[in-house]
Amino acid sequence: MLFDKLNSVDYRWYLVRTKPGRERELCSLIERGKGSVRNILEVYCPTHTRVCVRRGEDERRLPLFDGYVFVLATQSALVEFLRVNCSDAYLRYNRKRTPDEKATACTIPESQMCAFRDYNENYADKVIVLERPYTDYAFNAKADVPNEIVRVADGPLAGQKGYICRFHRKKGLVFRVQGMLPGSWLTVTYPNVSDLHVVRLHNAEGDRLTVGTERGRAADLLVGILQGCGCGERTQSLFYELTECLAAGLSLEALRKRLQALGENALADRLAGLSAKEAEQLVNLARYERDTPGYVRENWPKVSLRPFLTPTSGTGLEEGRSEAELRHPDFTETVRRVDITEEVYYPSRQEDGKVTTTYYAHIGMMEEREGLVLFANWDGFLGEYFLTAGKANEKLVSGTVRTVCNGTIFTETERLMESFRNYAPTLYKVLTDSDSAVRTVQDFKVGEDTLNVFAIRSSVREKEAAKDRLVETCVRICTEINTTSHLAVWRRYLRTVWLHT
Numbered sequence: 001m002l003f004d005k006l007n008s009v010d011y012r013w014y015l016v017r018t019k020p021g022r023e024r025e026l027c028s029l030i031e032r033g034k035g036s037v038r039n040i041l042e043v044y045c046p047t048h049t050r051v052c053v054r055r056g057e058d059e060r061r062l063p064l065f066d067g068y069v070f071v072l073a074t075q076s077a078l079v080e081f082l083r084v085n086c087s088d089a090y091l092r093y094n095r096k097r098t099p100d101e102k103a104t105a106c107t108i109p110e111s112q113m114c115a116f117r118d119y120n121e122n123y124a125d126k127v128i129v130l131e132r133p134y135t136d137y138a139f140n141a142k143a144d145v146p147n148e149i150v151r152v153a154d155g156p157l158a159g160q161k162g163y164i165c166r167f168h169r170k171k172g173l174v175f176r177v178q179g180m181l182p183g184s185w186l187t188v189t190y191p192n193v194s195d196l197h198v199v200r201l202h203n204a205e206g207d208r209l210t211v212g213t214e215r216g217r218a219a220d221l222l223v224g225i226l227q228g229c230g231c232g233e234r235t236q237s238l239f240y241e242l243t244e245c246l247a248a249g250l251s252l253e254a255l256r257k258r259l260q261a262l263g264e265n266a267l268a269d270r271l272a273g274l275s276a277k278e279a280e281q282l283v284n285l286a287r288y289e290r291d292t293p294g295y296v297r298e299n300w301p302k303v304s305l306r307p308f309l310t311p312t313s314g315t316g317l318e319e320g321r322s323e324a325e326l327r328h329p330d331f332t333e334t335v336r337r338v339d340i341t342e343e344v345y346y347p348s349r350q351e352d353g354k355v356t357t358t359y360y361a362h363i364g365m366m367e368e369r370e371g372l373v374l375f376a377n378w379d380g381f382l383g384e385y386f387l388t389a390g391k392a393n394e395k396l397v398s399g400t401v402r403t404v405c406n407g408t409i410f411t412e413t414e415r416l417m418e419s420f421r422n423y424a425p426t427l428y429k430v431l432t433d434s435d436s437a438v439r440t441v442q443d444f445k446v447g448e449d450t451l452n453v454f455a456i457r458s459s460v461r462e463k464e465a466a467k468d469r470l471v472e473t474c475v476r477i478c479t480e481i482n483t484t485s486h487l488a489v490w491r492r493y494l495r496t497v498w499l500h501t
Helices: 023-033 075-085 110-122 211-228 232-247 252-261 265-272 276-291 295-299 379-387 390-397 425-432 463-482 488-494
Strands: 002-004 009-017 040-044 050-055 058-063 068-073 128-130 149-152 161-167 170-178 185-190 198-203 323-327 332-346 351-368 371-377 401-406 409-414 439-446 449-458
Touching (some): 023 040, 023 075, 211 265, 211 276, 232 252, 252 265, 252 276, 276 295, 351 463, 379 449, 390 425, 449 463
Antiparallel strands (some): 002 009, 149 161, 323 332, 332 351, 371 449, 439 449
């Protein structure tokens, strides 16, 4: 709606119906006549009147906007113009809901009109209209998981949010656009999401922890408690002993009393202070150990340094401080508070936002002959990376060029692959740049154990700057992998590094 304050004239976008196929003729007629008629400002005819519509497995081109023209004018001026100049065109009216209700002309708000024009002119020919409502695409019934929610980062669809769904073996982006009637929406899909630069959004209502991550969080919680209570070299043996005691039927309260009787008062007090959620995590891990004897020993054969990012600190941070230090037999551990902000989406409200979550980064530090080495535990993730040796590893890192045979001619074409170069540039730099301060180290020796780590070397004087750089680099790698719709396998391995909430 536009309002001319000086002349008190109320302009609105009206929907004019004509015979299918005559839209351009009517548009030209109004365009020629508006110069000599007061209060008709603009006329718009959709450029794409036939669109690709998918009905089940069938796809066909159908008329979606046939016979409609949009006119910005006053109602009286438009009605009079149509009466005099075009007898087979008329205003579209809203359907009456009650017999006594007065019929009103169908008008379209300016913001909705802009959104409709943007859709029709920029990507009506690139997308497929879907018959099912938008909300039907929120969940993958076959996999029993919510579909990924993404935001398009750039290009004609920049800012659009939608679900990634599989159609005919291809992943498409399903989103909704403003329809041509007030309050109406079209559900559409862009057929190949790999053509778009998208950012994954955390589903604030649908995403949930995997069972594996739940158990990882429980194991990490218990290891953190043991290390925070100063158990030192006994941490690993106590970790196994306590989970096996709980699996054998000992309750947390009974376990606490047993520890008190053994003189382990700090550990007993810490177990007494567990929240209900933390206690449930430990009990669920113990139940799984009971049903699958040896599970804990098999999956946590070494607990020298906790995963890089965890949801619990394991040791109390003094008020006003964001770091604490733990002494281990072979190294010193820094536990640092890290706040990570993520984009989230609320499907039921069709709203997005940001959520900041506190995690704790764990950095080990050891003295060397020429200074210090600082390292972060990425054992599971990097272990999988080091297993992708040879050509597979090259494709994973670089992943752009391939040779294609077209008859007898061989040509090189660019092909985006699910590689670190394209979707995790910080990790790509660490892996390939010889000048990178942060490097990967395979089988890094930590006492009697070996870990696959990200490490940085530093002098004693510059250790704080080196620590900052290592934490920032590792956090950036975590967020890059977590916010791409690609690298799904590596997001699964990421849970051995970042016990994500």
